Amino acid sequence: MKFTPEPRTELIVGHFRVITLKIQVILPSVCGEVTRVVPRSSRPFLRTSFFYAKNLEVSKLDLLEEIKKIEKEVEEKFENVKDLDQLEDLRVEYLGKKGKISQIFSKMGQVADEKKPLVGKETNILKNKAQKMYEEIKAKKEKELKQKRLKAETIDITLPGAKVNVGHKNPFTHIIDEVVELFLGMGFSIEEGPEVENEYYNFAALNIPEDHPARDLQDTLYVDDEYLLRTHTSPVQIRTMEKQDPPIRIIAPGRVYRSDELDASHSPNFHQIEGLVIDKDISFSDLKGVIAEFVHEIYGEERKIRFRPSYFPFTEPSAEVDVSCNVCKGEGCSFCSYTGWVEVLGSGMVHPNVLRMSGLDPDVYSGFAFGMGWDRIAMLKYDIDDIRVLYENDKRFIHQF
Ligand code: PHE
Numbered sequence: 001m002k003f004t005p006e007p008r009t010e011l012i013v014g015h016f017r018v019i020t021l022k023i024q025v026i027l028p029s030v031c032g033e034v035t036r037v038v039p040r041s042s043r044p045f046l047r048t049s050f051f052y053a054k055n056l057e058v059s060k061l062d063l064l065e066e067i068k069k070i071e072k073e074v075e076e077k078f079e080n081v082k083d084l085d086q087l088e089d090l091r092v093e094y095l096g097k098k099g100k101i102s103q104i105f106s107k108m109g110q111v112a113d114e115k116k117p118l119v120g121k122e123t124n125i126l127k128n129k130a131q132k133m134y135e136e137i138k139a140k141k142e143k144e145l146k147q148k149r150l151k152a153e154t155i156d157i158t159l160p161g162a163k164v165n166v167g168h169k170n171p172f173t174h175i176i177d178e179v180v181e182l183f184l185g186m187g188f189s190i191e192e193g194p195e196v197e198n199e200y201y202n203f204a205a206l207n208i209p210e211d212h213p214a215r216d217l218q219d220t221l222y223v224d225d226e227y228l229l230r231t232h233t234s235p236v237q238i239r240t241m242e243k244q245d246p247p248i249r250i251i252a253p254g255r256v257y258r259s260d261e262l263d264a265s266h267s268p269n270f271h272q273i274e275g276l277v278i279d280k281d282i283s284f285s286d287l288k289g290v291i292a293e294f295v296h297e298i299y300g301e302e303r304k305i306r307f308r309p310s311y312f313p314f315t316e317p318s319a320e321v322d323v324s325c326n327v328c329k330g331e332g333c334s335f336c337s338y339t340g341w342v343e344v345l346g347s348g349m350v351h352p353n354v355l356r357m358s359g360l361d362p363d364v365y366s367g368f369a370f371g372m373g374w375d376r377i378a379m380l381k382y383d384i385d386d387i388r389v390l391y392e393n394d395k396r397f398i399h400q401f
Helices: 060-079 084-095 100-106 113-152 171-185 235-243 284-299 352-357 374-382 388-392
Strands: 002-013 016-024 030-039 050-058 196-198 227-229 248-257 269-279 305-312 315-324 341-350 366-373
Touching: 060 084, 060 100, 060 113, 084 100, 084 113, 100 113, 171 248, 171 269, 171 284, 171 374, 235 248, 235 269, 235 352, 269 284, 269 341, 269 374, 284 305, 284 315, 284 341, 284 366, 284 374, 305 341, 315 366, 341 352, 341 374, 366 374, 374 388
Parallel strands: none
Antiparallel strands: 002 016, 016 030, 030 050, 196 227, 248 269, 269 366, 305 315, 315 341, 341 366
16 A cells, blocks of 8 residues: 555544545555544544545546557557567567457456446557557558569569570481481381490401401400400391391491591591391392482482492492582592592492301392491581581580581
């Protein structure tokens, strides 16, 4: 109980001294008047002083002031809120279940009855105001955040895009796509063989005798006494005849290796496309027909073709095929060594020994084979005068095709 010293009145009434004090009782919101009555002389029944309270009431003023105070706080804090997290904290602090505004409602019981409607109304006004402010600021902050994000994520569609480093087909791939399509159209299928080949398939089975210069260490990259990096795609002929009965019509594109120094026209690794046809009654004119089709399709209708007698141990008779030079149209230039012709492939009728070694009877079956430099096709077709550019994969070069 807190006594306020003033105003204080004292009255002498008969035997009593009556002291009246304004007090605040228990709660700061409760105030009123308490009167202390003190006996002036000792009487057995009035030994001690006693109190009685008057005008005690719960002050409406205090709650209304509190409402005002909270309203001011709400205005200030909500206006200065920095972000949505802070706003949420404020929501809990003021509008939450145990928030400051709810607390006013819970004090309502202490409000004098006649003041209750006013305090209730004011509290509701404050609550609605705070709720509205909260919602408005929330919407504003969310909008700001969205705009900030949109701005950060803006794509300037007028900016040139970052260039993606797209790959490009090497002329090799263009060639093989064309060649494969052409031969598939003529009823051929595609075969493959190992690049590390044994001596039998690469040489012996192809009727290449022990002392043949092709076997020379100078030409061949040996892995050990038996295995080597295949020097041509012709071993695929043997592998195919061994596993497949005639009729056989295959092409076999692939990598081959020779112990050559790298220069404008040689590479220790290059590519060939092998061809093999085996059936009954296959003659040289079939070979000529297929080659003519190939040359005209790949190099152009206007190209002339020349079959020049040659020698390969695995074909008999053998022929090298030349096409008229595209650079000088057959007149003779440095590209064709002033002959008017460029060599494109080796070919011939499959040697009876090769058929026999592969388990085919040369009296029943005959066939032809051809082998062409895949790199050479690309060089002749695209007038490339240096084999090395095909292997360097310089983008400036391959993007031209
Ligand atoms: N293999 C031979 C070479 O590499 C080419 C060829 C293949 C010749 C088939 C005739 C028949 O030169």
